[in-house]
Amino acid sequence: MELRSNVPDGPIEKKWDSHRFNLKLVNPANKRKHTVIVVGTGLAGASAAASMAELGYHVLNFTHNDSARRAHSIAAQGGINAAKNYQNDGDSVWRLFYDTVKGGDYRSREANVYRLAQVSANIIDQCVAQGVPFAREYGGLLSNRSFGGAQVSRTFYARGQTGQQLLLGAYQALMRQVHAKKVKLFTRHEMLDVILVDGQARGIVTRDMVSGKVESWTADAVVLATGGYGNVFFLSTNAMNCNVTAAWRAHRRGACFANPCYTQIHPTCIPVKGEYQSKLTLMSESLRNDGRVWVPKEKAVSEAIRKNQKSPNDVPDDGRDYFLERRYPSFGNLVPRDVASRNAKMVCDEGRGVAVSGLGVYLDFRDAIKRDGLDVIKEKYGNLFDMYHEITNESGYERPMMIYPAVHYTMGGLWVDYNLMSNVPGLFVLGEANFSDHGANRLGASALMQGLADGYFVIPYTIGGYLASNKAAKVGNDHAAVKDAMAGVNARVDKLLAAKGKRPVDHFHRELGKMMWEKCGMARNEAGLKEALAEIPKLREEFQRDVNVPGSASSLNQALERAGRVADFIDLGELMVRDALERRESCGGHFREESQTEEGEAKRDDENFCHVAAWEWKGDGQAQTLHKEPLTFENVKLTQRSYK
Secondary structure, three states: OOOOOOOOOOOHHHHHHHHHHHOOOOOHHHHOOOEEEEEOOOHHHHHHHHHHHHHOOEEEEEOOOOOHHHOHHHHOOOOEEOOOOOOOOOOOHHHHHHHHHHHOOOOOOHHHHHHHHHHHHHHHHHHHHOOOOOOEOOOOOEOOEOOOOOOOOOEEOOOOOHHHHHHHHHHHHHHHHHHOOOEEEEOOEEEEEEEEEOOEEEEEEEEEOOOOOEEEEEOOEEEEOOOOOHHHHOOOOOOOOOOOHHHHHHHHOOOOEEOOOOEEEEEEEOOOOOOOOOOOOEOOHHHHHOOEEEEEOOHHHHHHHHOOOOOHHHOOHHHEEOHHHHHOOOOHHHOOHHHHHHHHHHHHHOOOOOOOOOOOEEEEOHHHHHHHOHHHHHHHHHHHHHHHHHHHOOOOOOOOEEEEEEEEEEOOEEOOOOOOEOOOOOEEEOHHHEOOOOOOOOOOOOHHHHHHHHHHHHHHHHHHHHHHHOOOOOOOOOOHHHHHHHHHHHHHHHHHHHOOOOEOHHHHHHHHHHHHHHHHOOOEOHHHHHHHHHHHHHHHHHHHHHEOOOOOOOOOOHHHHHHHHHHHHHHHHHHHHHHHHHOOOOEOOEOEOOOEOOOOOEOOOHHHHOEEEEEEOOOOOOOOEEEEEEOOOOOOOOOOOOOO
16 A cells, blocks of 8 residues: 655645645536535534535534534633734744644644644634634734743633634534535434445445434545544543544544554643543643642652642742743743653652642642732633632632643544545545644644644645546445445444443443553553553453443443444554554654653654554454655754753
8 A cells, every 4th residue: 555645746835825726626516416424513524514515515414412512622722823923923834834843743744734834824714704702902903822832922712712612613604504404414423434435435324323223324525523532541631422433433444544652641631539530621731821830849748748738838939849940941831742741740750749649730820820910810711710620629729720641632543645535535534533733742722723724724625626536426325335334333233232241331441541541651661562462452352252231222322332432442542552562762742761862851763763654454353554654854854852
């Protein structure tokens, strides 16, 4: 298999404009003859469905949620990046491009990243036109704040609920098209397979999660915008129903899975409280604009705090270690997420953590409140402080917040070319579900940027180029490939229900999550990864033999839904570990303990690993085949990252 990135020739700043011009067009009258399936209604899915319907395509839009508004994009807090330079602090498209490539530790495709930076300004204009209530300065201009990995203020925000407001804007655009009957929206439908005809993606198989009915849907192209796979760790900041199933089933049909080991650990999460906790809660990275991260300098002081014998407010300044400011004076508390996370783990490993478990550091707003006043801090972050109080019963205004790193975002995903099409013709992948823009570490506030860029400004052009060139005949539900996919889905469902074991699904998910966090989490090493590769097949065998899925397939059955997703997570977990073992370097969120500098920073091996690792499914029980897309850097020089 040859992975063709299809990056156009020419200077990087002209690639997208010239490519758009050279793409074939679909006549407006002919667009009505084409049907496109979009799976997902988050920022990428909703914006794509709305944009393509506006152009004239007939769109079928699917979500496993009961409303398009419940997509996980709604949980994003801190902001969305765009190179508009409203602050006049030196920002530009080129600087956003550079920061993103550097932040991803030089493991992303240059052309895709530049296009993302290039269209970022259009996203803000689009969302303002939709009525998204971005924060504004006194004079009326949109306000900006800083995020990790940048020395300019380019993050647009709506307090701590930016994702919610952006999703409502995309949702309104989507529902306008639903009302116009250009989009058919199917809620509570879970995608369980991709239908391939002559090697092309021509439809999907879904299960109605209320009635249990398995159905097939055919189209001229399929777009997946189904988010990331962070819940493979069980405990993450993702909503409980976030899963990898749609992407994984596409992978089983031949779509390569790229860089699965690239997992983002977010440094600003409320620490784990107990053994039976089901998810973790994120505190926005935007808080690091004004909050200062610290732990006591002395282990004895940390121990006294953990035993509730001492208050953090009683620790004097000369007894506090503001370790990010100390180690990275140029960026301070706004270093990228992978750097901040590793440093928090480091001080906790030294015994200076402040949570009861020892796994926690402080995020302190004392100095910001003294400087700006309580009302200003409340105006910027009020809902985040309210959320922290609801969960911990502590006031972040009066006592430093406690935070610790947690799984948040996944940079890996299905491999796509410059047109966002996978190696399976007709199967396009948007947003977090693809691998394309963030390299080995995503800068904060760039997820929303990528989702909307892909949906509003990239896929409407590139899918047209594909449809104009593809003259395949229409496919009906009586086609043999459709029947084969339907039969495969039903057989998989029947197998899960037939197990009749003794253990609930969540038991296996927790076991997998613990294994992944300990062996393939914030830090990885060869011995641990090899142990995980030996343990995961045993867990899979135990799951198949001893899982208990009560109920039937012909009605609402959440245990059945979870069982299918956990089975996919087990297979994905094995691939993540294999990919992490194969990549014998440290880069961004992938930290191999054998590959670090004397100061504990990630140490890349550009000679051997400057590539995208794309894995091809070869069948159950078969080792996957690794394909490599070389990464070339013509505009940004490969250097060791430094935020000092």
